[in-house]
Amino acid sequence: MTAPNSDSVPREPKAVGHSGSDQASPTGSPGGKFDEQPHTADQAGTVPPALTGRQRRYLRSLAHGMSPTVSVGKLGLGEGTLREIDRALTTHELVKLRVSHQSAESPQAVGARAGAATQSAVVGLVGRVVMLYRRRRKRPSIVLPGPRHPEPDTSTP
Numbered sequence: 001m002t003a004p005n006s007d008s009v010p011r012e013p014k015a016v017g018h019s020g021s022d023q024a025s026p027t028g029s030p031g032g033k034f035d036e037q038p039h040t041a042d043q044a045g046t047v048p049p050a051l052t053g054r055q056r057r058y059l060r061s062l063a064h065g066m067s068p069t070v071s072v073g074k075l076g077l078g079e080g081t082l083r084e085i086d087r088a089l090t091t092h093e094l095v096k097l098r099v100s101h102q103s104a105e106s107p108q109a110v111g112a113r114a115g116a117a118t119q120s121a122v123v124g125l126v127g128r129v130v131m132l133y134r135r136r137r138k139r140p141s142i143v144l145p146g147p148r149h150p151e152p153d154t155s156t157p
Contacts, residue, residue, distance in 0.1 A: 051121050051133070055144045059094055059123040062142065063131045068098035076105040077113055086118045089134040093142050094123070097130040 051059070069088045072081060088095045097114065099107040111122045111130040120134035135142070 051123070051144075052147065054148070056121075056123050058145050059133050059142070060131060063094055063096055063123065066094070066096050068096040068129060070095065070097050072097055072099045072103055072105075072110050074100055074102035074104065076103055077110055077117075082114065082117050085114050085132070089118055089120055089132060090136065093134060093136050093140065095120075095132050097132065099128045099130065101128065 069092065070081065070085050085095060085097065097110065099105070099110050103110065105113070107125055107128050107130055111125055111132070114120070114130065115122045115132060118132070118134060120132040123131040123133045125131070133142075135144075
């Protein structure tokens with residue numbers, strides 16, 4: 001096996017938390033572009049999807065077999081982590097986040113901030129794992145169940 005040359009740049013893991021360059025402001029927000037506007041221009045002005053309980057239950061069942069896609073480290077949500085969550089939602093529509101026990105933020109706060117910053121809906125929270133959903137604009141891969149239709153009333157007076 002040959003040693004890597006000194007010119008090669010080591011690869012970084014997908015998203016392991018928060019880099020030191022974007023420290024949180026005293027108000028608790030990262031102070032980056034996610035506070036000012038949505039990450040991508042095609043999502044500007046959209047609100048998180050309003051999901052029914054039935055749709056959330058269906059999405060949680062889909063997420064059950066998934067491994068967490070993004071990890072939130074001990075410094076909480078940073079701009080890089082939010083960007084990775086946005087990228088994962090664009091690719092997969094349904095994403096699981098694992099919040100470290102050493103994280104500066106609670107899993108509930110991470111879910112709320114990540115959902116607001118990426119225009120996604122928080123599907124569920126189990127322990128330190130948060131599930132987010134955002135429908136893909138082009139060719140969505142997840143079809144949500146519609147509302148249940150009541151049985152037709154056959155008794156006519």
